[in-house]
Amino acid sequence: MNKEIVQKMLEKYGDRATDSMFERSLYARDLAPVPAILANMLIKTLPDIVVRPSNTEEVAAIMKTAFANNIPVTPRAGASTVYFNSVPTKSGILMDLNLIKGIVGLDEEGMTVTVKAGTTWSELDEFLNNQGLAPKSFPSSAPAATIGGWFCMMGYGIGSMKYGSLLSQVKSIEVVLPDGSIKKVSQETNPALDWFVSSEGTLGIITQLEVEVRKLTNMKHFLLQLPDARKMLDTMKTIIDAPVVPYNMHFSDQECLKAMKALGFSPANMDIGCIIGIDYEGSDEELKQAQEIIDSLAVANKLVNPIPQESAELEWEERFKALKLKRGGPSVLGAEVWLPIKGLPAYLEDVQKMARGYGLNLFSYGHVVTPEYATVMTTFYADETQTIKYIINLSLVKKIHDIGHRYGGNPYGVGLWNSPMIGRIHQPPQLGELRKRKQAMDSKGIMNPGKVYRAPLMLNPFNYSLGMNVLAGVRRVFGKGW
Amino acid sequence: MSKESDKLYSTLEKEALICGRCGYCRSACPVYQVVGWESAAPRGKISMARDIFSKKQTSPITDDFVKRLSQCTLCGACANECSTSIDTRKLWLDLRKRIADLGKQPKAYDAIRDNLLANKNITTFDNADRLEWAQDLDEPEQLEPRAGADVCYFVGCVSAFFPQAAQIPLAVAEILTEAEVDFTTMGGEEWCCGFPLIGSGFVDDSKQFIKHNVDKIKEFEIHTLIASCASCYHVWKHDSEEALAGYELEVLHTTEYLARLIKEGKIELNELDEVVTYHDPCDLGRNSGIYDAPREIINSIPGIKFVEMQHHHQASLCCGGGGNLQSVDADVASKIAHLRAEEIKATGATIIVSACQQCEQMLTTAIREAKLPVKVMDLSQLILEAMG
Numbered sequence: 001m002n003k004e005i006v007q008k009m010l011e012k013y014g015d016r017a018t019d020s021m022f023e024r025s026l027y028a029r030d031l032a033p034v035p036a037i038l039a040n041m042l043i044k045t046l047p048d049i050v051v052r053p054s055n056t057e058e059v060a061a062i063m064k065t066a067f068a069n070n071i072p073v074t075p076r077a078g079a080s081t082v083y084f085n086s087v088p089t090k091s092g093i094l095m096d097l098n099l100i101k102g103i104v105g106l107d108e109e110g111m112t113v114t115v116k117a118g119t120t121w122s123e124l125d126e127f128l129n130n131q132g133l134a135p136k137s138f139p140s141s142a143p144a145a146t147i148g149g150w151f152c153m154m155g156y157g158i159g160s161m162k163y164g165s166l167l168s169q170v171k172s173i174e175v176v177l178p179d180g181s182i183k184k185v186s187q188e189t190n191p192a193l194d195w196f197v198s199s200e201g202t203l204g205i206i207t208q209l210e211v212e213v214r215k216l217t218n219m220k221h222f223l224l225q226l227p228d229a230r231k232m233l234d235t236m237k238t239i240i241d242a243p244v245v246p247y248n249m250h251f252s253d254q255e256c257l258k259a260m261k262a263l264g265f266s267p268a269n270m271d272i273g274c275i276i277g278i279d280y281e282g283s284d285e286e287l288k289q290a291q292e293i294i295d296s297l298a299v300a301n302k303l304v305n306p307i308p309q310e311s312a313e314l315e316w317e318e319r320f321k322a323l324k325l326k327r328g329g330p331s332v333l334g335a336e337v338w339l340p341i342k343g344l345p346a347y348l349e350d351v352q353k354m355a356r357g358y359g360l361n362l363f364s365y366g367h368v369v370t371p372e373y374a375t376v377m378t379t380f381y382a383d384e385t386q387t388i389k390y391i392i393n394l395s396l397v398k399k400i401h402d403i404g405h406r407y408g409g410n411p412y413g414v415g416l417w418n419s420p421m422i423g424r425i426h427q428p429p430q431l432g433e434l435r436k437r438k439q440a441m442d443s444k445g446i447m448n449p450g451k452v453y454r455a456p457l458m459l460n461p462f463n464y465s466l467g468m469n470v471l472a473g474v475r476r477v478f479g480k481g482w
Numbered sequence: 483m484s485k486e487s488d489k490l491y492s493t494l495e496k497e498a499l500i501c502g503r504c505g506y507c508r509s510a511c512p513v514y515q516v517v518g519w520e521s522a523a524p525r526g527k528i529s530m531a532r533d534i535f536s537k538k539q540t541s542p543i544t545d546d547f548v549k550r551l552s553q554c555t556l557c558g559a560c561a562n563e564c565s566t567s568i569d570t571r572k573l574w575l576d577l578r579k580r581i582a583d584l585g586k587q588p589k590a591y592d593a594i595r596d597n598l599l600a601n602k603n604i605t606t607f608d609n610a611d612r613l614e615w616a617q618d619l620d621e622p623e624q625l626e627p628r629a630g631a632d633v634c635y636f637v638g639c640v641s642a643f644f645p646q647a648a649q650i651p652l653a654v655a656e657i658l659t660e661a662e663v664d665f666t667t668m669g670g671e672e673w674c675c676g677f678p679l680i681g682s683g684f685v686d687d688s689k690q691f692i693k694h695n696v697d698k699i700k701e702f703e704i705h706t707l708i709a710s711c712a713s714c715y716h717v718w719k720h721d722s723e724e725a726l727a728g729y730e731l732e733v734l735h736t737t738e739y740l741a742r743l744i745k746e747g748k749i750e751l752n753e754l755d756e757v758v759t760y761h762d763p764c765d766l767g768r769n770s771g772i773y774d775a776p777r778e779i780i781n782s783i784p785g786i787k788f789v790e791m792q793h794h795h796q797a798s799l800c801c802g803g804g805g806n807l808q809s810v811d812a813d814v815a816s817k818i819a820h821l822r823a824e825e826i827k828a829t830g831a832t833i834i835v836s837a838c839q840q841c842e843q844m845l846t847t848a849i850r851e852a853k854l855p856v857k858v859m860d861l862s863q864l865i866l867e868a869m870g
Contacts, residue, residue, distance in 0.1 A: 018519070022546040026520040026529065031503045052518055080505050099518065120509055143563060144505035264488075323502040323565040327490065330499030330536075384499065385537055 001048035001071055001092055009049055009065070009093075016052040016099070024050055027094045032082040032417070033331055033384040038391055042458050043416065043450060045087050047074065047094035054099040056174060056182055056207040063205065064180030066093055072449050073178075075201040077118050077146040081153065083415025085200050089450030097148065100207055103127050112171055114210045117148025134216045136163035140367065143320055148206040153413055154198050154338075156369040158248045158319060162281075163214070164370075167197040174208035178442040182207075195437055200415060201448040203441045219247070220287045221316045222278045222294045223267055223307035229253065229345035231303055232274040236341060239278060240371050242293045244286050248279040248319075249368040253348050255355070256325070256363040263327050265318075268311040275307070277315050325363060325379065333393055334379030335400035336412040339366075341374050343407030350403045351378055358396060358472075359480035375412050376404070382482075389482045395471035398464070419455035420464035489561050489569035494576045497568050498532035501525065507560035507570065512800045513553050513807075516817040521550050524560040524570055531577055543586050551577055552588050553814055556681060556805035557764040562796055571769065574805075575680060582683030590809040591682035599687065602673040604639040610670040612637065615648040619655055627702060631666035633658070633739070634704040636695075636718065638711035639674050640839040646846075647839040653862040654710055654736055660869065661748040671698045675714040680721065681806045689725075692717065696725040710736040710862060712763035712838035713804070716770055735766055737837045737861055741775040744782050744865075751868040753785035758864070759831035761791070761822065761845060762798035763838035776837050776861055783868045791825040799825060801836075803844040819848035826856055833857045835864050 010017050018024065028045035039045050053059045066073045072092030079086045088094055097118045104114040108131070115124055121135065121142035128134050137159030139145045150157070151173070155166025163169060172186040173196060183204075187193045196203055226232040232251060239246060252260070252275050260266040267275065280290035297304045318324075326332045339347055348364055355362040366376035378400045382393045401411055401421060410425045411418040418425070426434060435453050438445075450456055455464065475482070491497060507524035508514050514523040521527070527550055533541035554574055561570040581587050594604070602609040615637075616622040635658070641651045658665045673695055676688035699707060709715040715735045722733075734742075743749050758780055766772045773795050780788050793799040802808075802818030822845060826834050834849070834856055836842050846858045859867075 016518070020546075022544060023519050023521055026526045029503075029529070033503075050519075078505055096518075096520075122509065141504060141506075143509050143565075320506070321565045321567075323504055324567055326502050326566050327500055330496060332502075 002069065005065065005069055005071070006049050009051060009062070013051050013053075013058075016054065017049060019049050024094075027076065027096070028087060030079050030081055030084060030087050032084065034084070035384070035387050035391060037387065042456055043089035044091040045084075045089070046091060047088045048091050050094045050096055052096045052099050056100070056176060059095065059097075059100070059176045059205050059207055060180045060182050062093060062095060063176050063178060066446055067179045067444065070444055070446060072446050074448050075205045077149045078120065078141070078144040080141045080144040080149070081413060081415060083413055083417045085153070085413065085415035085451060087416070089416060089456070092446075095205065097146070097205070104208060106131060108133075111213050112210050113213050114208060115147050116208055117206045118146050120144060120146055121150065128213055129216055132216050133213045135159070136169050136212055136214045137166060140320060140322060147209055147211065151197060151206060151209060152200050156375060157367060160367075160369040161249055162245045162247045165197075166211075167194060169212040171210040171212065173206050173210070175204040175206050177204045178444065178447045191437070191441065195441075200413075200452050202438060202452050203447060217281045217283065218287060219279060219281045219316070220290055221309070221312040223312040223315055224276045224278070224294070224297065225270055225273050225305040225307055226276065227273045227303050229274055229348040232276060233341060233345050235276060235297060235304060236368060238297060239276075239293065240368070244280060244282070244289045244293060246278045246290075247281040248277075250277045250366065251275060251368070252365040253363070255352070255361055256365045259325055259328055259361065259363050263324065265324055267315045268307045270307070277312065279316055322365065322377070329381050329383070331382045331384040331390070332379050333382045333397055334377055335397045335404065337376045337378065337401065337404035337409040338412040339374050339376045339404055339407060339409035340372055341368055342372075343409065344374060344376070347376065347403055347407045347409070350406065351400065354399060354403060355380075358476055360396075360482070362400070376409070386482075389479065392471045392475050392479060393482060395468040395475055398468040399472055414452045416451055416456075416459075419451065419453075420459045420461050422452070422454065423461060488567060489564070489572075490567045491569040491572040494531065494573060494580065495536045497573055498528050498536045500566050501528045501532070501568060502566050503529060504565045506563040506565050510559040510563045510797075512555060512557065512559065512802065512818040512821065513814060515821060516814055517553065521546070522553060527551060528570075528573070535580065543581065543584065548581055548586055548588060549810075551581065552591075552810040553807065554805050555764065555800045555802060555807050555815070555818065557800035558768045559797075559800065562768060575683075575685075578681065578683035579685050580683070587683055588810050591684070591806065594678050594682050594806065594809060595684050595687060598674055598679060598691070602691075603643060604674055604678055605643040607643050609673070612642045612670050612672055613667065615642060615651050616655065618648075618652055625655065625667045625669065627669045627671055628666040629702045631702070631704065632664040633666070633706045633708055634699065634702065635665055635667050636675070636707055636709040636714055637667055637672060638709060638714045638839070640843070641710060642672070644839070644843075647843065649863055650710055650839055650842075650860045653860065653866040657740060657743075657749065657862060657865055657869065661743050663743070666702070666704075668695070668698055668702070675711070675717040676721070677713040677717050678806060680717070688721070692722050692725050696722055696729075699731060700729055705730055706732045706734065708734045708736050708739045710837070710839070710860070712766035712770075713840065716765040719770060735770075735772055735775070735837065737766070737775040737779060738772060740862065740865060741778045744779060749865065749869060751783045751865070752870045754783050754868050755785045756833050757787045757789060757829070757831045758833045758835055759789050759791055759826060759829045760794070761801065761826075761834060761836040761841055762794060763836055763841045764798070764800050764804055766837055767798055768796055776835070779861055779865060780835060783864070789829045789831055791829055793825060801841040801844040803840040815844065816848065819844040820852065823848040823852045823854060827852070827854050831856060833859055833864065835859050835861050837861045
């Protein structure tokens with residue numbers, strides 16, 4: 001990046017801009033501990049400058065500079081993903097959006113809140129709760145994930161089961177386009193709102209959103225123990241088909257329970273079978289019906305074991321803490337799969353076959369987010385201090401995705417690291433349409449480049465598949481116990 | 483099943499790897515809120531610590547890193563949020579010790595240590611003058627150390643030597659006298675509790691301070707100790723176990739002890755027509771679990787309308803005064819105090835009460851600068867006022 005432009009930006013934004021190597025180095029990573037040797041071989045993760053704009057106008061001014069000078073821009077806020085979604089691939093400007101936060105307005109009649117994009121979901125929840133309201137849904141990383149960030153991903157999480165995807169709850173957004181123009185976008189505008197959902201910051205920078213809210217109501221929490229994944233699926237279906245829709249439904253397989261128990265985190269100290277956590281919110285009448293639905297499950301089938309309410313409530317309290325599994329690590333690798341729930345038992349069986357084949361433990365847990373789909377996280381322990389072994393272990397992430405694909409699933413989120421599997425996420429016509437949109441909105445390719453639409457050359461699907469399969473073969477032969 | 487509040491710590495090397503970089507800590511960190519750079523966030527600091535200590539010191543310990551480490555109030559908000567249950571407060575102390583062991587600590591920490599080793603208190607005053615504040619009492623000589631008293635009041639350096647904080651020990655002494663408690667102090671035999679040394683990484687030096695104080699308590703045959711400073715209390719409660727092994731000593735914060743006296747009917751409280759809010763000192767609340775006693779006291783005063791701030795109990799926001807932050811970056815400390823002042827303002831309270839002289843000093847300055855019509859008081863002062 002041109003040094004004069006860097007200098008001008010430093011002068012303009014003062015202590016909200018830096019080109020210090022010390023500061024910049026921390027923006028060259030996200031949650032994923034990818035060895036620098038691997039990342040640096042493929043992309044340029046170190047931004048030339050980090051800027052922290054404090055309002056939409058400053059975002060627009062930075063974008064105008066970038067547009068005029070063909071400088072790549074990477075937007076970043078909570079940076080709570082693992083696919084390098086908010087890590088630069090071509091250096092340039094990193095825009096830290098965490099100062100763009102706060103509530104703009106609450107429309108209690110229309111039941112919407114207008115919120116700045118860098119506000120975290122927990123902050124919004126706290127604000128709304130004080131007004132007797134709540135977000136309709138939120139991510140399982142709500143303390144760090146921002147409103148804008150989750151919209152830029154797929155936006156399925158806690159509450160989606162009852163209220164649908166975040167896209168269905170957003171009325172409009174304010175977005176700064178790659179040329180620096182500011183646009184209010186709704187489903188009626190061109191481009192439309194749905195262009196921006198899951199766009200991962202590749203079409204523009206969202207600075208404000210108008211989101212639907214709900215009344216804050218009482219909740220009831222349940223935990224059920226099931227003997228196996230097939231029984232778990234049957235029970236899930238019964239609950240889904242019941243007259244009262246759960247707010248949230250999550251599950252863990254036996255390996256996950258075992259690992260949690262070993263760490264002292266397992267609900268009710270269970271390590272046999274699977275568990276489903278079901279959370280309801282609504283009127284007292286709805287909650288009464290929910291209680292009857294869950295009670296009837298146990299009456300109808302002795303294999304359904306209800307866990308005491310106290311454990312179910314604690315499980316809900318811990319809803320943002322799935323990462324505690326990492327204490328058994330030190331590192332964790334894994335894949336998050338968007339999976340039809342009908343394929344869940346077969347997926348989990350194949351995952352355990354894979355675990356036996358590679359001599360490792362694979363833990364699976366996830367959320368049922370629509371009546372048909374779940375997001376399933378399958379993880380295993382690794383050690384990032386052992387670089388070679390760790391890189392070889394990365395190949396198993398693809399193997400997990402392969403199992404998901406076998407049962408109609410695909411990677412949840414793209415970023416950089418899932419871009420070789422973009423053909424599994426989108427059908428060719430759909431992908432073609434997405435690429436057309438990208439071209440129309442960002443013809444210079446400066447907006448969060450290297451993500452979503454196609455993999456970098458060295459990670460193209462053929463190279464990626466070949467490389468990962470070879471490494472997985474090495475892992476299978478030599479890597480037992482790594 | 484463990485609760486999320488159960489914090490865990492093994493070694494720095496392991497915990498730095500266990501950190502998932504989720505960023506929950508960042509949202510809660512007061513230093514990050516005012517500095518804004520990822521390097522100031524707990525996850526950023528741990529990420530750098532991982533490169534330095536967990537990965538065989540492949541990265542150097544830079545001055546920038548040391549500066550960021552020192553920009554921490556040790557408030558424990560990050561530990562409260564940690565998704566992998568890391569006791570991050572322990573981690574920061576461990577890191578500061580490692581840095582000090584390598585001789586790379588900030589110069590301000592050297593000054594703290596040199597002064598403490600020379601004077602046994604955080605000021606340059608003669609330690610023998612620790613009861614100077616008591617001269618305003620009717621019978622100051624009664625506070626001279628006395629063996630076998632029912633209770634020993636551990637005054638703390640700030641209350642003993644800083645004139646603006648002297649009203650706190652005076653209030654405590656007057657209340658105890660009024661309640662006819664048989665109490666004493668350690669007088670000039672009291673040394674700094676050792677907290678500033680622990681917070682600077684000089685843990686070995688702190689041990690001689692702890693040992694001295696414990697030895698004196700044993701010598702005076704004291705079995706109940708009360709402290710009005712939250713940090714002194716924290717050291718007595720959590721860092722003195724080894725020195726106290728085999729000796730029976732009940733350690734209480736003054737708020738706990740005074741709440742007990744109120745319940746026992748030994749203190750009579752009159753009506754006060756005020757709107758009061760309470761600031762949880764980090765070392766008393768989040769880091770020691772004392773939330774109820776101060777609130778019980780406030781609510782036992784007739785006429786008071788008690789209001790909570792936006793962040794309270796475990797989620798309370800730090801005042802900016804902890805962790806030796808003022809000694810290395812007074813500006814950051816002050817900005818944090820101003821965040822808290824905003825929350826005080828939003829309550830509409832006429833009095834902000836706390837239970838730590840450092841918090842009260844930080845909040846007094848911030849409230850004065852923000853020109854808020856709010857009075858800052860220690861809980862003991864509020865009780866004294868209600869006693870008429």
